[in-house]
Every structure is written in structure tokens, then in C-alpha cells.
Amino acid sequence: MSDSSPAAASASPACAPHRRALQRQTKRLATLPEAPWLHQEAARRLAAKLAPIRLQPKDWIDWSAFLGAGAELVQAQYPQAQRWVVEPSGELAQRSQAQLAQNAQRDWRKLWRREVPQAHVEPVPADAPWRRDGSDGAQMLWANMTLHASADLPGLMRRWYEHLAIDGFLMCSGLGPDTARELRAVYAALGWPLPTIDFIDMHDLGDELVQAGFADPVMDMERLTLTWETPEALLAELRTWGGNVAQGRFAGLRTPRWRARLLETLRERLMRPDGRLGLTVELVYGHAIKPTPRIKVEAEARVSLQDMKRMIRQGDKPG
Template sequence: MRSGRQEDSEADLMESGQQCLDKRLLRRSFNAAAASYDATAVLQREVGKRLIERLELIRLNPRWILDIGAGTGATTRRLMQRYPRARFVALDVASAMLRRARRRAPLLQRLRCACADTESLPFAAGSFDLVFSNLTFQWVNDPERVFREIQRVLRPNGLLLFTSFGPDTLKELRQSWECVDGYVHVNRFVDMHEVGDALVRARLADPVMEMEYFTLTYRSARDLMRELKALGAHNIIVGRNRGLTGRQRWFAMEAAYERLRAAEGLLPATYEVIYGHAWGTQPVRQTVDRSGAIHVPLAELGRRRFRAR
């Protein structure tokens, strides 16, 4: 069930022309994919492994760690092995995913699970030393709102470390559908620089952004579509075409994709992976006068550095 605030947010996004994800369908898709996810999530595990390896370059001794979009807990388990003394909260929108994460995690007394929306974190301010998220932020409607929530729950000097998909993800599938009709069949993802700007506006300190391409290959377009379904990665945009896709349009999409078949006889699927990290800051000190005006000291308004590589 959606709150009035969520419905208002979706309406605002649609009026502005931005893509709006259907959160109810998102939850239903990932719940349905819980049983098939681990057998299919090869890229997700590899990206999660690479993200954890980046912690080797950062001196950090976290006591509490939040894993946003923990899914079935494969990457959470790696984190628990890296920080054997830390306590963890695994958060996901899909309760079926979390049930699997709860069963697989070692030392279960160190793990708590929370089924909640990433855009409204159910935690007190300053709760975590590390917020970690692997390939989840592409499933939010308002990245800046997510980062404000993370800034709130991070302790000062706590670390946010994350990955997300960029706009070139599944570009071959998107282009093939565009040859067929004018509907949106593939979710659109936020550019690395827009993500970095959202981090700055959320007052997270010293954000650093990087990007890497992965290309997976498939025998057919239908194999790719089956894999996306097994991952729960459906088209979940509000206002999408809700009717059945006819056989003629399917065949037309497959014919368009066939033009991209490589010399070795396989079809490519590109994934643009964004890596980012930033640091928690002290809450802004402000006062409100009798007229309701908010006063913020000038010292609180210093601009943070932003580097994109």
C-alpha cells in the first residue's frame, strides 16, 4: 500500500516528464524473483566483489553497517567476512529476498533485516558507520532524496559506498525496441554526473564517481529477456504499455537485435556500472525565527569538492 506522499511524488515526476518507477510492481517483481535470483545474478556478484575490494584502500573500522538492497544476501555475507566484529542491517524492498538472506548469513546474531523503501529509511539519525549498496539505486525515483536519507542515518565521517547502473545499460535492447514502437520497454538509468550532483546537494562530502562497462553475451534476445525476468528486472515504469506484446512486435524486436550479432555468433548486452563513494557530514545547524524563516550560518554553506573520474 502506498502512502499519499509516495503517490504525490510519482505524480510530480510524471508531470515533469521524468521516468517514474512503480514501487508496487518493483516489490512484486523482486519477491517473485527471489527463488531464481542467485542462479542468474553473475554480474551482480562480480560487481559486488569489486565494490568490496575498494574497501581495501579505505581505513575504516565500522561498528554498524547498513546494506541497502541486500537481496538474497550474497554480498552481505562477503561484507560480514570482511568485518567480523561489525553488526549489520540488511535492507530490501522484497521480503522474500530477505528471508533467503537471513538463512544464508553466517553468525546470524550479527544480522538484522529490514523490509523498507530505500527512499524512506526507518532508522534513527547517525545510526551507521558504513552504508553499502550494490546495484540498487537505479531502482529509485529520487536519488537526491535517497542520498539525503543516507546522509541522515550516517554518522559524521561515516562512508557511503555504492554502485548503480548508468544510461548505457541494455542499450542494445532499448534500441531494438525503439525500432518497433514508441513505448518504453527498458528502464532508463541516471547519468554518473547527475548522481554526483545529487550527492553534493544532499551534503555528502568529497564524492568520487567512476564508471566501468561490462558486456554479457546471449544466444538470443529471448535468453536475455528470460534472465532479466529471473533477476526481477522488469519494465516497471508508471505509464508503460500494460497490454500484451504481440508476436509480430516480438519478432520485429528480435530481428532488430539480430543485426547486432557478433562474429562469434552471440548477441551483446552492455551494462554501464557506476561506482561512487562519499562521506557523512555533521547535520546543518539552523534556527527558525518567529516568522518561520530558516537561518543557516554562512560557515555551513561551504561547497564540497566533487571529482568525477
């Protein structure tokens, strides 16, 4: 039996996930019949934060669309906007492509014109379709439950930045550091390697967004307590969230005796007064804007034609 626990990622190199393990987990998650319940719930809560935003995107990028579970929620908010799908792996892209084809069949106009959208695989080339007609990017990038699922979160944020238009905005979320704290305590008490790596803190998320070039980051977090009737049910649901991708995790298979000990310890340590087993989940949300680039004037300043056109359109001046 493998060591099952939530997948995690952090900006700290020492706590970063093992890239190959993350790829294996991503491939497995692509076989799920639908996005995990927790991802759907996080999408609902992230979508509720769109209401105060005045900008109405013409194009938006659905990053890690299948597991992100936000398509219907965002399309309800922006029914006229064009959705572009990006997936972190070929397996997830196939899942999303099948869904896009089904949607096109329901829309006879797209079927007649054979305008079936494509699910793009990360990394996305510079000439991505949302840059058509000279556009410098999409007006929104939606990345639900992605912050804990990347081996290079700073690099991922830089790519998000590149695919957004000036004044476009990012909506992202992921698991926070209090997630599965009870499970980590169980593993520590038994002397086992921790079952997750460190999830990114809300304040660290803001710092990472600024480092990637974003402006006016707004972070938020909330804690949920989920409960299960049995430890078997708890572990089964955690497996839909991902698996242990931490550096230094136990490399081999666990024995039935090990699993029995884990189940018994979970019953002892996680049992609540109502007879159910409880586990904390922390959801971290981020929102930020891609600002107009500022050109610093020196003795000799070079400005690209694209940046100059952008400044003229927006009335900007070199700073």
C-alpha cells in the same frame, strides 16, 4: 508474454519508475535462487574499492542485501564489524532472514545465545538497532545495485544519510545510462515504447549525493560487453535483472507474434562477428562521506543537545 527488460530508475521525475510495477518486480526477484550474476559481479568490483579506505567500521548496513550480493565480500574486508540487513520489501526480508538464521546455526555461539540477527524492512524506524548505546548511526552503508531500483532515489539517499554516523561512508552502485543501449535502439527502430527508463548518469549521481547532505562524493563508471548465444538466453538473463518499470510502458501482454518479431530483430541487430549477441552494460559507482554538521551562527542560534555533544567530541565549532 510480458515486455521484459532491465528495471531502471533515475533522479528525473519524468523518467522515474512506476512504483507499483517496481513493487511487482521486486516481489518476483525475491523468488530467484540467488542474486543475479551481474549483481554479484558489480559487488565484487565495488568491494575492491574498499581497500584504500582507512576507516574500519564497527557497524555496517547491508541495504538490499539479497540482490546486492555483497555480504561475504564486505565481511571479508571487515571481519569484526557487525552487519545489519535492510531490505526494500517483505519478500526480500524473508529471504535474507532465512539466510541469517542459517548463518546463526553455523555459529554455535549465536545459536546458544539466540542472537539471530534480523532483516529489517524499509523504511527503517529511527530507533534502529545500529543506533544502540546512543550511537548516531552505522559507520558504513553498502547499497550495491540499488540506484536503478528505487521510485524515489533522492529520498532514498536522504534515508541513507540519516542512518550513517558522522564521518561514516556510503558505498553504492547501479546501472548507468549506456546500459542496454542496443536494446533501446531496437525498440526505437520498431516504433515501440522504450524498454527502460533513463539510468542515472555518473555526474548526476554526484549532484544527488550532495543534495542529500553527503560530502566529498567520488564517482566512477565502467562499461562491460556481455554476450549470449541466442536472443532467448539474452532475454532470460535480462529478466533476472528486473523488468520494464517505466512510466508509459506497454500496459498489456504481448503476443507470440510480437515476441517472434523481437527475437528475429535481436538476431539481426545484435549479432557480433563471433556469432554471439552483444549488449552493453554500464556500471556506476558512488562513494561519499557524511560530514560533521556545521552550525551557522546568527543573532540567535539554537543548537540541539545532540549536535552540541557531537561538536564537543569532534572539536568542531559553529561556522
